[in-house]
Each structure stands twice: as structure tokens, then as C-alpha cells.
Amino acid sequence: MTPAARTQAAIEIVDAVIAAARSGGAAADTIVQRYFAERRYAGSKDRRAVRELVFAAIRRAGEVPASGRAAVLALAQDDTVLAATFDGSRHGPAAIDPDEPAAPAGAAPGWLLDRLAASGLGEDEAAALVFRAPLDLRINRRLAEPAEIAALLPAAQPIAGLPDALRLPHGSDVAALAGQVEVQDAGSQAVTLAAEAKSGMTVVDLCAGGGGKTLALAAAMENRGRILASDIDRARLSRLPPRAERAGVTIAETRLLDLGRELEALADWRAAADVVLVDAPCSGTGTWRRNPEARWRLTPERLDRYVSMQAQVLNVGAALVRPGGALVHIVCSLLDAEGADQVDHFLAAHPGWSAEPLSLPCGQPRGAGLRLTPSHDGTDGFFVARLRAPC
Missing domain, CATH: 3.40.50.150 (Vaccinia Virus protein VP39)
Structure with missing residues (x-):
């Protein structure tokens, strides 16, 4: 896939996520999987890049965006490389109109921000709610010791106060340790x-x-x-x-x-x-x-x-x-x-x-x-x- 085609794919997926959010449909992860199940030509790098773009667009928009295009355009406002992919090519999105509106940034819909504030959460707390999460593990001491698992996962960091817990970067693969660790x-x-x-x-x-x-x-x-x-x-x-x-x-x-x-x-x-x-x-x-x-x-x-x-x-x-x-x-x-x-x-x-x-x-x-x-x-x-x- 070309960079422009990746951007167009992200727009289409975010459109589907918006529709699902309004109708009570499938979760975003499921929508992404279904999209690429129908497009076997997309390689692993393409799928990863599109997924990253989709979730970045979702995280940035507090209110439900008017469209997937508006959500991705919001990212392009601060990313000249992404903006250049709106090139009107065969498989890419149409060129950006100078007056075209982008989805506004925010942590959540306005009514929810009000409820969070009433519950004692300020703007910084609300903003952190959509930061990307790491991957946390709980070590099963019946089958493994923390030091043993830590040695197998050099990127893992201990978590204060939780001796059976380790933290890894988002996207780490721990499938081979099923049973010895639980993702939690x-x-x-x-x-x-x-x-x-x-x-x-x-x-x-x-x-x-x-x-x-x-x-x-x-x-x-x-x-x-x-x-x-x-x-x-x-x-x-x-x-x-x-x-x-x-x-x-x-x-x-x-x-x-x-x-x-x-x-x-x-x-x-x-x-x-x-x-x-x-x-x-x-x-x-x-x-x-x-x-x-x-x-x-x-x-x-x-x-x-x-x-x-x-x-x-x-x-x-x-x-x-x-x-x-x-x-x-x-x-x-x-x-x-x-x-x-x-x-x-x-x-x-x-x-x-x-x-x-x-x-x-x-x-x-x-x-x-x-x-x-x-x-x-x-x-x-x-x-x-x-x-x-x-x-």
C-alpha cells in the first residue's frame, strides 16, 4: 500500500468505527480486523501503520467526529508528512480544501467532561484517560518465578508494590508465556x-x-x-x-x-x-x-x-x-x-x-x-x- 492508500484505509475504518459507536456495533479492534480480513493484499507493515493511524485519530477526538476524514485531518494539521498523503491519487484521499473542517481535539464528549469534573478529576486527569496504555503482566508463581520471567523479557520493568507484576511496552508479544503470565x-x-x-x-x-x-x-x-x-x-x-x-x-x-x-x-x-x-x-x-x-x-x-x-x-x-x-x-x-x-x-x-x-x-x-x-x-x-x- 502507498502512504496515501494507508491514509484512505484509516479514514474508511474510522468511518466504520463512528457508525458502530452510534449504532452499538462492533468495537474498533474488531472493525480493524474485519477490514483487513477482506483485504489480504495488505502486508503486516501496512496493517500496523493503518491501525496506528486509526487509533491516533480516535484518541484525539473527544466528541464523535463528523467523519473519518475529519478525524484524520485533525492529525494532519500537525503532521506535514500525513497531510501530503491527501494527494487525490487513485487509492488515496482527496486533496485538503483550505476551509475544510477537522475534528476538534478533546478528552471526551462535553457532558462526560462535566461528570468527570464533578467527580473531582481535572483537565490533566481527563487528558491522561486516552494516553496509550503499556502492557502489564501478572506472573503466575505456580508455574514461574518473577526473576525467571524478567530474564525472558529484558524490556520488562517491575511495578512498585506489586511483586508479581511486570510492565512492558505496548504491543509486546507474550503469547509464548501463556499460563506462566496473565495479561492484567x-x-x-x-x-x-x-x-x-x-x-x-x-x-x-x-x-x-x-x-x-x-x-x-x-x-x-x-x-x-x-x-x-x-x-x-x-x-x-x-x-x-x-x-x-x-x-x-x-x-x-x-x-x-x-x-x-x-x-x-x-x-x-x-x-x-x-x-x-x-x-x-x-x-x-x-x-x-x-x-x-x-x-x-x-x-x-x-x-x-x-x-x-x-x-x-x-x-x-x-x-x-x-x-x-x-x-x-x-x-x-x-x-x-x-x-x-x-x-x-x-x-x-x-x-x-x-x-x-x-x-x-x-x-x-x-x-x-x-x-x-x-x-x-x-x-x-x-x-x-x-x-x-x-x-
Whole structure:
């Protein structure tokens, strides 16, 4: 592909991402994969260059751009080499009109910037939400030692306070180490520590998804005890058993739940768990470094649905906690509505429950919990609180 053809490809892909964001369609990564699956002539360098351009354009535009062309034009304003590819050639984009508008730069849509500001996040914090994320690993000590993995990955750096974590540059290939390491953001590793999981415990990972936190819990428990990993998403939950097998985890069992009927399926776990971890469905405002187009998909109405869903899941989780046990609320969101305010509402509705202080290797106090941000902690954004059930 010529440089101009790469630019045109990026424009077409961003157009598809914009359409998907408006309609609830596929994620940007999936759209990129589909685009090149239909264009086998594109080499690996072409695919890499186009992908870089696509995500750079997405990251720069806070509001949903008018078009893919407008989004890429915004990058060309500061890049003369890129601007030169708008040459009107056969496979390239048309020449730039001097009066042609480019997509304005920004960290997020205006309404979301207002919500972030109301949640105590300034402009610098908001801007860092779309910086490119590194690749973080959690070392599985059942199969490998940190020094052993570090020797295999000379570019890896340790992460303060997390002895089983390593950080690599974005795009590093660690597929050959599957099982020995798990790809997991340092923030995700840190907030999982709030469960204080120990050998022999009975633990529920209520919204387990693909099982990243389940495997981290099993490691903390030295593969002794019992973990129930449950979710309403069959496809995501189905990824856990093979991951657990590779990691040598034998204490985790899975259970598929029906939305709205969770407690029926979990009747045998009522008041049985030492700890219930609720990594609740949320807006994902803390994960924009990895999914920058997600900020184009979020609406006030969708946010309200997440807040309502979180309250319901916390109620389910509370019913599974034994007297004196703990409920850990985690969201990969920086909005108080899903974090500090959500916990306040839970405590007001559940007399006898209390919030416990947390001591984690990163994060800052926010309400009854801690909040991690890309700017302050160098991690994805999270809120976490540990709640104690009455005895």
C-alpha cells in the first residue's frame, strides 16, 4: 500500500468505527480486523501503520467526529508528512480544501467532561484517560518465578508494590508465556488485593467475565479453598476454564447466571462466602486508554442503566456473604455515580454494614474507598471499596 492508500484505509475504518459507536456495533479492534480480513493484499507493515493511524485519530477526538476524514485531518494539521498523503491519487484521499473542517481535539464528549469534573478529576486527569496504555503482566508463581520471567523479557520493568507484576511496552508479544503470565493491568491487580483472599477461603467472583481476577484470587489463595466464578455472559465465562487449566488453577468452578434471576441459581451459596468480589458492569471510563472509542458510545441514559445494574448486583453479592464476611465493590470507572456514591447508597440501604479502610500499593482516597487513575497511578482507572457484613 502507498502512504496515501494507508491514509484512505484509516479514514474508511474510522468511518466504520463512528457508525458502530452510534449504532452499538462492533468495537474498533474488531472493525480493524474485519477490514483487513477482506483485504489480504495488505502486508503486516501496512496493517500496523493503518491501525496506528486509526487509533491516533480516535484518541484525539473527544466528541464523535463528523467523519473519518475529519478525524484524520485533525492529525494532519500537525503532521506535514500525513497531510501530503491527501494527494487525490487513485487509492488515496482527496486533496485538503483550505476551509475544510477537522475534528476538534478533546478528552471526551462535553457532558462526560462535566461528570468527570464533578467527580473531582481535572483537565490533566481527563487528558491522561486516552494516553496509550503499556502492557502489564501478572506472573503466575505456580508455574514461574518473577526473576525467571524478567530474564525472558529484558524490556520488562517491575511495578512498585506489586511483586508479581511486570510492565512492558505496548504491543509486546507474550503469547509464548501463556499460563506462566496473565495479561492484567496493574490497577486490576491492585484492586483485587482488596479481597484479601487467603488460602482455604470460600470466595465468589460474581461478575467474573473471562476470569482475570478469578485467577489472581486463586494465586493469592495458593490454589487452596474454593472459588465460584459466575457471570451472565456465556461467551466471556467460557474463556475461564482453559485459562485456569493453563495456569494450573483447580479450585475455580464456573456458573452461568440468568439476568434478574441470579439468586435462584446461587441459592446454595447464600451467606456462605468469606469474600464476594463484585467487578461490576460499568461505563468503563477508566479503560479509555485501551478502548478510546468507548467514550463515544456512552450516553447519560446508558450510564444511569449501569448505576442501576450495579446496585442490583451489589444486593446479590451481599446475600452471598457470610456474617462478618466482606463484599468488595470494583468498577473500572472514575465517575462518583458508579464508585463513591454507589457505596454510600449501599451502606444507607444496608444497616449494619460498614466500609473498611484499604491499604493498597496505589490509589487515592475517594469516599469510602480508593480511586486509581492513569495520571496519578499509571494504571487504568478504578474505584474499589471493601464492605464488612454485620456478624
